[in-house]
Amino acid sequence: MRSAVVCLMLAVGTLLGAQAPPKAAPPKAMRLYVFDCGVLAITNIGVERYHVTTTEVGETRMPVPCFLVAHPKGTLMWDVGVIPDDDVEKAGGAHYDVNPTAAAVVTRTLRSQLAAIGYRPADITYVAVSHAHKDHTANLNQFAGATWLTPRAEREFMWKPNNERVEPRFFSALEKSKWVPLDKDEYDVFGDGQAIIKAAPGHTPGHQVLVLNLASTGRVMVAGDLYHYPPEREFRRPPPDNEFNVQQSAASRARIEEYLKATKASIWIEHEWAANAKLKKAPQYYE
Numbered sequence: 407m408r409s410a411v412v413c414l415m416l417a418v419g420t421l422l423g424a425q426a427p428p429k430a431a432p433p434k435a436m437r438l439y440v441f442d443c444g445v446l447a448i449t450n451i452g453v454e455r456y457h458v459t460t461t462e463v464g465e466t467r468m469p470v471p472c473f474l475v476a477h478p479k480g481t482l483m484w485d486v487g488v489i490p491d492d493d494v495e496k497a498g499g500a501h502y503d504v505n506p507t508a509a510a511v512v513t514r515t516l517r518s519q520l521a522a523i524g525y526r527p528a529d530i531t532y533v534a535v536s537h538a539h540k541d542h543t544a545n546l547n548q549f550a551g552a553t554w555l556t557p558r559a560e561r562e563f564m565w566k567p568n569n570e571r572v573e574p575r576f577f578s579a580l581e582k583s584k585w586v587p588l589d590k591d592e593y594d595v596f597g598d599g600q601a602i603i604k605a606a607p608g609h610t611p612g613h614q615v616l617v618l619n620l621a622s623t624g625r626v627m628v629a630g631d632l633y634h635y636p637p638e639r640e641f642r643r644p645p646p647d648n649e650f651n652v653q654q655s656a657a658s659r660a661r662i663e664e665y666l667k668a669t670k671a672s673i674w675i676e677h678e679w680a681a682n683a684k685l686k687k688a689p690q691y692y693e
């Protein structure tokens with residue numbers, strides 16, 4: 407009788423497990439998870455926009471990563487992809503032209519990758535994007551229940567009429583979300599200095615980067631679109647002409663380079679192909 411009950415409990419447990427993976431417990435130390443949110447194919451004109459040549463760049467494609475910071479006191483989602491999960495699920499792998507020079511392909515949903523490590527979008531405490539361009543915001547609506555961390559200028563940019571650089575249907579639900587206006591150089595997300603959102607405007611009015619102080623990995627800057635291809639940084643090329651504010655971008659790059667030197671943080675260029683290929687992907691993580 408007792409073994410029958412145990413068998414039944416195991417069977418029920420297996421069934422439940424198949425439906426919903428166990429909810430993740432808060433980690434003891436802060437973790438960083440990297441997800442595959444797609445790939446952008448960039449035309450030659452698109453590459454040259456960054457004041458680099460296709461030869462200098464080598465691999466012209468760009469990865470689209472998404473990130474989850476799991477901290478003992480909560481979670482932060484950082485950048486949320488280029489095609490909404492619902493579209494990816496419908497099409498079983500979806501295509502989307504971000505603009506005439508960038509074509510996106512996405513084969514995996516963000517929510518399936520979150521579920522595999524025990525998180526649902528509804529569980530997330532904070533959401534932030536490096537900036538509001540289409541390839542960083544596709545799944546924002548899923549995180550409307552989180553507290554949104556954004557500079558006021560970026561929020562205004564998002565709902566500016568006829569703004570072709572954003573896709574309002576990606577983030578319509580955030581209009582009613584609880585939000586914290588980030589109006590200083592730095593914002594300490596969990597209050598212990600381990601996750602800092604740092605202003606780096608220019609690419610967009612409120613472009614920002616994320617600095618994580620990971621116990622084993624050390625200090626990492628997830629740099630949004632401060633750069634796209636490594637030769638822009640290596641050869642100190644000027645920012646693209648279509649930045650929201652080219653001068654402000656150049657000033658942010660200079661300031662961030664000083665900061666990287668002073669803090670010995672390593673920079674992760676989100677769209678850098680070779681670096682992304684080497685990153686541990688979820689369910690693995692950095693800590």
Ligand SMILES: [Zn+2]
Pocket residue numbers: 539541542631677
């Ligand atoms: Zn981008």
